[in-house]
Amino acid sequence: MFGDLRRFDIGRPQGLDWVRQLMDEVFPEGGPADIRSVPRGSFPMINVGRTDEAVRVYVFAAGLSAGELDVSLQDNVLTVAGRREPAAEEKAQQTHFRRERPHGEFSRSVALPDGLDIERAEARFRNGVCEIVLPKREELKPRRIEVQAS
């Protein structure tokens, strides 16, 4: 089974992110941050993985469907943008207890590695996750080099 996200295992679990966010607020980072960086965990969350053939981007955009997510690539920067409507229209009779789900316009960018064949890129939506497959260019795929006996 390779529905296993734990291979994305770098650093601390997401459950501790609020601690990090709190710490970031209290002690802002002194070092330079990427100019396009947003706080971790902004909507939609993004995972990027790499295989020998392709780079795969997973955009966790619950509530959106294929037509509603705008995916664009410029140089090596992938931008996903769109708009998420509130789940239910506001009515006078409603009492809200929690409002944690973000809604409204969003736009996020991630920098991808060099050497991707944008022409052959594909994207599909499933259960609120958009999977974007960006194949590597032929010349950049790993190659086996035969060692010849002399």
Added chain:
Amino acid sequence: MNDITKHEAPREPAEREPRLETLLPPVDIFEEDNALHVIADMPGVSREGLHIEVDNNVLSLEGEVQLEMPEGMRALYAEVRAQRFARRFTLSQEIDADAIEARIDNGVLHLVLPKKEVHRRRRIEVQTT
């Protein structure tokens, strides 16, 4: 004092072992038409991977994130680092647990928790004397 350090030291690696990391789905909860509505973001969770349970007035929502991932994939960047969503809420007595409805659409779970008939909001007529 010595006792405490003795207990703490061997426990640490053991605690780290069962790495059942879960994500906390963001929720909207509101009350409308004599029912509570719970809306939770669980991207990547299908109907089959969803598990909703009411036990002893505790509502638990659990969902397994199912993604197609080819073998040999390595992470370049990851914000979602678990493959399970889980969240629990305590319900009050007024909720009719047998009448809870759930549906999931594009990774958004919508739960309707109706109130029992006796607990519904009633309008009280103010009579003029």
